[in-house]
Amino acid sequence: MTDEVRLIPIRRIPEARPGDSVAELVLTGMAACGLTGEEGDVLVVTQKLVSKAEGRVVALAGIEPSPFAIAYGQRWERDPRQIELVLRESARIVRMDRGLIIAETRHGFVCANAGVDLSNVPAGYAALLPLDPDRSAAQIREELGERVGWTPAVIVSDTFGRAWRNGIVNVAIGVAGMRPLRDYRGQRDPFGNELRVTVIAIADELAAAAELVMGKTEGCPAVIVRGFRYEPGEGSARELLMPAERDLFR
Amino acid sequence: MTDEVRLIPIRRIPEARPGDSVAELVLTGMAACGLTGEEGDVLVVTQKLVSKAEGRVVALAGIEPSPFAIAYGQRWERDPRQIELVLRESARIVRMDRGLIIAETRHGFVCANAGVDLSNVPAGYAALLPLDPDRSAAQIREELGERVGWTPAVIVSDTFGRAWRNGIVNVAIGVAGMRPLRDYRGQRDPFGNELRVTVIAIADELAAAAELVMGKTEGCPAVIVRGFRYEPGEGSARELLMPAERDLFR
Incomplete structure (x- = not known):
């Protein structure tokens, strides 16, 4: 063995x-x-x-969503500030439909929400890659x-x-x-x-x-x-x- | 531990x-x-x-490729008999380009060659899912x-x-x-x-x-x-x- x-x-x-x-x-x-x-x-x-150790956790309260992020967030009942972060972390949107965003990050990863994630962080914060x-x-x-x-x-x-x-x-x-x-x-x-x-x-x-x-x-x-x-x-x-x-x- | x-x-x-x-x-x-x-x-x-135990291994010699399989195989230097098997195992072709075939199998899996595979079987044979x-x-x-x-x-x-x-x-x-x-x-x-x-x-x-x-x-x-x-x-x-x-x- x-x-x-x-x-x-x-x-x-x-x-x-x-x-x-x-x-x-x-x-x-x-x-x-x-x-x-x-x-x-x-x-x-x-x-x-x-990401936490590298300070890549941001408060949603400090994020000013663009009109585009506001419109998409409202349409699909998602927080426009998270949408804004996803757009900022993206090099390119691969698919954006039904409330989902599949994005290519600046590193080249293709993934949901460009890796922007609201879980396992304090409420009101988002972790970035x-x-x-x-x-x-x-x-x-x-x-x-x-x-x-x-x-x-x-x-x-x-x-x-x-x-x-x-x-x-x-x-x-x-x-x-x-x-x-x-x-x-x-x-x-x-x-x-x-x-x-x-x-x-x-x-x-x-x-x-x-x-x-x-x-x-x-x-x-x-x-x-x-x-x-x-x-x-x-x-x-x-x-x-x-x-x-x-x-x-x- | x-x-x-x-x-x-x-x-x-x-x-x-x-x-x-x-x-x-x-x-x-x-x-x-x-x-x-x-x-x-x-x-x-x-x-x-x-697949081997279930008899899902077939001899390429017994496969008659269609004109379509022959044309695609010749164009991309692939065995037309394998191409024929891939088509037969497919419910739908998702992408077919540059010699690759990404297919949806009858089970619903999306994968290369509909799972038809020439490795880890005797030469001249193909394993099917x-x-x-x-x-x-x-x-x-x-x-x-x-x-x-x-x-x-x-x-x-x-x-x-x-x-x-x-x-x-x-x-x-x-x-x-x-x-x-x-x-x-x-x-x-x-x-x-x-x-x-x-x-x-x-x-x-x-x-x-x-x-x-x-x-x-x-x-x-x-x-x-x-x-x-x-x-x-x-x-x-x-x-x-x-x-x-x-x-x-x-």
């Missing part, structure tokens, strides 16, 4: 405030749970934890190395909807210390067939796995994935974005 | 032949690995294993119960591409014994905000997690997820399909 993978929740992480170190918060939670890092771990942290989630992941990794000599691969996760499928799942929006894709092309399956198209979005599967122990109401914003043999190396969540020239659904 | 989740690969499962019992194959692999089932387990099995993957999952579950008194939730997984994101991930195409979605609507987050839209596609996250220990070249077609508290109940992969009236991307 040496090749099993374990999903270990890090509970009891203190609530993050602007300017906090995510690495320190994670280590505090780990100490409270009696956990220590191991070589080869992957650390998955939620976007919400990172980190400005550079890859950099956030790299900083967490670096600081963990400096503080306790633990350098896990780090994934910043967020929960996205999908075209054609019901329900939302965790995906990776920031990556550090690992290759986010596992490329099987050129390898052979057990029948000797050359695998011609198989590239697995490992970082997204790690994020999805982590969500299983995070939940949405349990205050568990970080998970250790232990025993998974990832490919170490430079990695960026940008690699998880479909290149425009191959995208049939933009 | 009682609330961690473990992903346990079941290796040494014999190669499936038409008419084989998937439950028996899984139990053979578990015995060879020294594994026994536990209450509360989720068993994830690949579509490929199920099971006719009714929910029923396949239910049969595996029932038979495990009869044989050894183990009734895990069962998920049949396949690897799908995604709009806007690079790389493929495992999703659930068949479900038995569990609710595939976790509905948080009406619950409150730690800040007291009512969660208004959060429905997590748990079965897809379980399938994605399982892929982490399956790999594509290692002959590991089944995984036990142990320690995850799923919601028991009737479940269908159809619930994971976006209802047409809410689908902005059909």
Whole structure:
């Protein structure tokens, strides 16, 4: 049973405030749970934890919605100030219908509301995505190395909807210390067939796995994935974005 | 550490032949690995294993491609017989461009090549999706119960591409014994905000997690997820399909 993978929740992480170190918060939670890092771990942290520590939480009261945001909000019974934030966080609107907004963020992620989210923040506030989630992941990794000599691969996760499928799942929006894709092309399956198209979005599967122990109401914003043999190396969540020239659904 | 989740690969499962019992194959692999089932387990099995046992593998040599399949295959250097199979397995073509075919299957799944796949089968053969993957999952579950008194939730997984994101991930195409979605609507987050839209596609996250220990070249077609508290109940992969009236991307 040496090749099993374990999903270990890090509970009891203190609530993050602007300017906090995510690495320190994670280590505090780990100490409270009696956990220590191991070589080869992957650390998955939620976007919400990172955004709070990076001050990417804004009060809706300070947002002046545009006439367009007011009109759309009124039409679909949504807070026009959230609509305004969604527009500000968007590089492009992909679909805007039935009260939904599917947007491409400045990072290139296509997701509902450009990642602007009113849950797991105090009432009257909205969390925005980190400005550079890859950099956030790299900083967490670096600081963990400096503080306790633990350098896990780090994934910043967020929960996205999908075209054609019901329900939302965790995906990776920031990556550090690992290759986010596992490329099987050129390898052979057990029948000797050359695998011609198989590239697995490992970082997204790690994020999805982590969500299983995070939940949405349990205050568990970080998970250790232990025993998974990832490919170490430079990695960026940008690699998880479909290149425009191959995208049939933009 | 009682609330961690473990992903346990079941290796040494014999190669499936038409008419084989998937439950028996899984139990053979578990015995060879020294594994026994536990209450509360989720068993994830690949579509490929199920399709082989159900005789859903066809020889390309017996397929007569239509003129349309021949034309598209020649234009994009793809086997016209595979194109023909894709068309036959499709209820509707969603996109057909640059050699790719994104199709809606008769089950309602939207995926590349309608799930017709030439990997992990003998050269010259293609695997098709099971006719009714929910029923396949239910049969595996029932038979495990009869044989050894183990009734895990069962998920049949396949690897799908995604709009806007690079790389493929495992999703659930068949479900038995569990609710595939976790509905948080009406619950409150730690800040007291009512969660208004959060429905997590748990079965897809379980399938994605399982892929982490399956790999594509290692002959590991089944995984036990142990320690995850799923919601028991009737479940269908159809619930994971976006209802047409809410689908902005059909």
